[in-house]
Amino acid sequence: MAVNSKYRRILPEIRGLVDFSSNDYLGLARSDIFSGSPDGAHGSTGSRLLTGNSEEAMHTEAYLADHWSQEGVLIFPSGYMANLGLLSAVPGRHDTILYDSLSHACIKDGVRLSLANGFSFRHNDLNHLESRLKNASGQAYVVVESVYSMDGDQAPLKEIQLLCQQFEARLIIDEAHATGLAGIHGGGISEADNIEFFARVNTFGKAVGLHGASVSGSAWLKDFLVNNSRPFIYTTAPPPHLFVQIRKAFDFLKSHPELAVRLYNNISYFHQKSGAILNERVMPGPHAVQAVLIPGEEPVRNAAATVQAAGYDVRPILPPTVQEGTERLRICLHSYNTKEQMDGLLTILKTLL
CATH class of the missing domain: 3.40.640.10 (Type I PLP-dependent aspartate aminotransferase-like (Major domain))
Structure with a gap:
């Protein structure tokens, strides 16, 4: 049976872009603080109620x-x-x-x-x-x-x-x-x-x-x-x-409480800059997730492709994840994003919108 292209999702193969998409808000997933396995165990062997505890x-x-x-x-x-x-x-x-x-x-x-x-x-x-x-x-x-x-x-x-x-x-x-x-x-x-x-x-x-x-x-x-x-x-x-x-x-x-402080400083900076550039298109949440509304499946897909081509990893969000007419680019801010990166992303968005 053919998949309705309107709701079809494709696993992404995007590499080497500036990260404005992942949930790794503080950069720990890419850090070197995790290493080693106790007793060399790599699996639990079963459920917690059987052998996996x-x-x-x-x-x-x-x-x-x-x-x-x-x-x-x-x-x-x-x-x-x-x-x-x-x-x-x-x-x-x-x-x-x-x-x-x-x-x-x-x-x-x-x-x-x-x-x-x-x-x-x-x-x-x-x-x-x-x-x-x-x-x-x-x-x-x-x-x-x-x-x-x-x-x-x-x-x-x-x-x-x-x-x-x-x-x-x-x-x-x-x-x-x-x-x-x-x-x-x-x-x-x-x-x-x-x-x-x-x-x-x-x-x-x-x-x-x-x-x-x-x-x-x-x-x-x-x-x-x-x-x-x-x-x-x-x-x-x-x-x-x-x-x-x-x-x-x-x-x-x-x-390392400075990581969260750095993230919220980035959020504040993004709000300050995006408000002047994107006007009513941006939904300025007080946390790491930011949304830029671009209604319509084709427009938001095209916008995401343009932003990615410029080197910024931003993904389109489509129905049924959000309601029709509220399609958006979802931007995740991180402690490791620089002001230059945020400025570059906003410059690309300004040309689109």
Whole structure:
């Protein structure tokens, strides 16, 4: 069967370009801080409940629990699986999950796999969330991202926390794009703003420079997931050296806070320059993800090709990832991008727009 070209995705083969596309916000994925495998082990040999558990896994989960002052932390092989495993397992048949309409696909898929009733609320719309909470049945769960991956904007976590407290709802926060960047210990915006939550997902594939993710919360939550989360139970565990590297990364981030400072200085510089050049086309999020709106599949593809030809790795974002009419170039800023690189990128964009 032919693939509809409108939604066809092709694996990229782009090399040697200035990076404005990856999630390696602080450059750790290309650094030399990771090396070696404990006991020469390169694989875990099985699921955590069979042969795949290790001292390194338990040590790292205890390390993160202490690091973030949480009762329990459970590590999954990816952020996708963490959200899938959490949302499909915990909410019950008569419960309600309310999730932001711009939530990542893994959150929406987790809701679909759950036995609970699932409803979206308009993006960052507190009034709509409140109306949903008033009509929720059973235990209500509210799921948001601290930083949204396509618009780069931030959830009003303090106000959402107050609504959850008012309606006795359980707050779940995905910190994918703030892990390692916000909070004294890299826990994300919820740590920086002292937000109370039922569960928090922290991913290690972005600013932390690795892969995998964790779910933090109560000791009960960790035990429940170990026994009921199918994506955790039936998946081969990450290799022991990944757990070692996770601890290394957070130790490194703790001793190098200047990396995040450099990133946010770059964000500020990009905002200052892009506002004058791109006007209403740019969606100036306060975090690493920046979006330049170029509606239409062909125009945004052509724009990306032109930018890449000039030496800058920027990718087009198309439906169904975003709604038709909101196609955009997604620009990821990093601590290692220079002012000259940002100026060069903006100069190319100015000629296009």
